[in-house]
Amino acid sequence: MSTVLVISGSPSKTSKTERVADHLARRLTAVGRQSDHLRLRTLPAEPLLGADTSAPEIAEASQQVHRADGIVLATPTYKAAYSGLLKVFLDLLPQFGFNGKAVLPLATGGSLAHVLALDYGLRPVVSSLGARHVVQSFFLIDKHLTVTGDDLTIHEDSSGPLSDVLEQFEKALDGVPHGTALGRTA
Secondary structure: OOEEEEEEOOOOOOOHHHHHHHHHHHHHHHOOOEEEEEEHHHOOHHHHHOOOOOOHHHHHHHHHHHHOOEEEEEEEEEOOEEOHHHHHHHHHOOOOOOEOOEEEEEEEEOOHHHOHHHHHHHHHHHHHOOEOEEOOOEEEEHHHEEEEOOEEEEOHHHHHHHHHHHHHHHHHHHOOOOOOHHHOOO
């Protein structure tokens, strides 16, 4: 069974981005993938900002990345860029921290004017980390996301295309030999 780590890069406890990440982790689990959700906002700030990879929480987060066959990066957009929290975390990973992995970049934001933040900002960083396959990124506009209590509803204009992108990601995962990312063996 392939493993997927969903990483949400929002600093907010009430984040729609984090809700989308939860939603994707549940969907991946429902189709037989082992999924975990790493909420970067829960990591201790001082070791994260200081790139102290010996701090237990930071070391464990890095190991979660290392063990995963696939990565979903979920980020809000701020000022036409992916979140600084996500950038700080990606910066502390080893040079080829995504080696052999399938990666799905995903962003949320208030305007489609920010959609290029994925392809011009995040995709080059993901590629530089050695991802085996970076699937088509996806941008969810905030007005298509409704949170009621603990429930997230995704408007049909986004839910269908999101399902298509998730299917592409699953196909990319199927092409990653389980347990071989970063030289691991099954």
